[in-house]
Amino acid sequence: MIVCICHRVSDRDIEREAREGCGSFEALQGELRVATACGACTDCARHTFEKACVSPPAEL
Numbered sequence: 001m002i003v004c005i006c007h008r009v010s011d012r013d014i015e016r017e018a019r020e021g022c023g024s025f026e027a028l029q030g031e032l033r034v035a036t037a038c039g040a041c042t043d044c045a046r047h048t049f050e051k052a053c054v055s056p057p058a059e060l
């Protein structure tokens with residue numbers, strides 16, 4: 001699912017960054033530019049990032 005239309009950032013992009021150790025939402029914005037244009041996606045992007053940080057996908 002695309003979270004940020006302005007920069008074409010998906011929930012998977014955000015989850016991947018969280019998995020790779022992106023430590024804060026501000027750092028995520030630096031990497032993906034998510035929520036740095038119109039701002040309409042800010043709440044959804046923040047929620048997706050925080051959820052990915054607390055519940056990383058289970059290892060297979």
Ligand code: FES
Pocket residue numbers: 003004005006007034035036037038039040041042
């Ligand atoms: S939709 Fe993300 S900044 Fe516009």
